[in-house]
Amino acid sequence: MFDIDYGSLWGRGIRGLIFDLDNTLCPWRAPALDEATVRLLEGLRARGFRLCVLSNGRLEGRGKVVEDLSRRGIPLIYPAGKPLPFAFNRARECLGLSPSEIAVIGDQLLTDILGGNIVGFHTILVEPLDPHEHPWTRFVARSLERLLGRRVRRRSAPAGGDRGYPGGHRPPGSRRDRRG
Numbered sequence: 325m326f327d328i329d330y331g332s333l334w335g336r337g338i339r340g341l342i343f344d345l346d347n348t349l350c351p352w353r354a355p356a357l358d359e360a361t362v363r364l365l366e367g368l369r370a371r372g373f374r375l376c377v378l379s380n381g382r383l384e385g386r387g388k389v390v391e392d393l394s395r396r397g398i399p400l401i402y403p404a405g406k407p408l409p410f411a412f413n414r415a416r417e418c419l420g421l422s423p424s425e426i427a428v429i430g431d432q433l434l435t436d437i438l439g440g441n442i443v444g445f446h447t448i449l450v451e452p453l454d455p456h457e458h459p460w461t462r463f464v465a466r467s468l469e470r471l472l473g474r475r476v477r478r479r480s481a482p483a484g485g486d487r488g489y490p491g492g493h494r495p496p497g498s499r500r501d502r503r504g
């Protein structure tokens with residue numbers, strides 16, 4: 325999330341950013357946002373971005389995270405039921421922007437990215453901040469992501485890198501090349 329080129333998003337007409345919470349803005353179940361994240365959010369807003377946070381969590385016992393966002397006037401919608409479109413549409417209304425002006429930033433292909441694509445927003449998959457995740461995510465969603473092809477998450481992967489597809493010739497060890 326820190327290494328996204330927000331200037332280039334702005335240049336491409338993105339005016340609203342919808343962040344996932346757990347493992348995108350903070351480690352899973354973190355009680356508060358850290359200083360650097362708060363500075364990033366404030367900096368983005370100072371640049372003119374409108375911000376919103378969508379979490380599938382129930383956020384029990386995480387009043388500080390809720391407060392960190394609400395004190396800064398950043399809408400937080402939870403539990404969001406991603407990838408269903410309802411919360412994404414609510415977020416769009418909060419932002420007051422059209423789908424082509426909104427980017428979703430999250431660590432999960434099957435919630436953040438799938439949901440964002442369903443409603444026609446731009447989507448940016450980031451590496452999860454922390455190896456700890458909800459057990460459902462860890463064992464079910466991540467296995468499905470691997471089946472679907474984790475390589476879509478490599479924003480920084482060289483374009484046209486020909487790693488081959490299942491059934492093709494694969495360089496030795498490439499099945500195990502994913503980080504984390």
Ligand SMILES: [Mg+2]
Nearest residue numbers: 344346347431
């Ligand atoms: Mg997440």
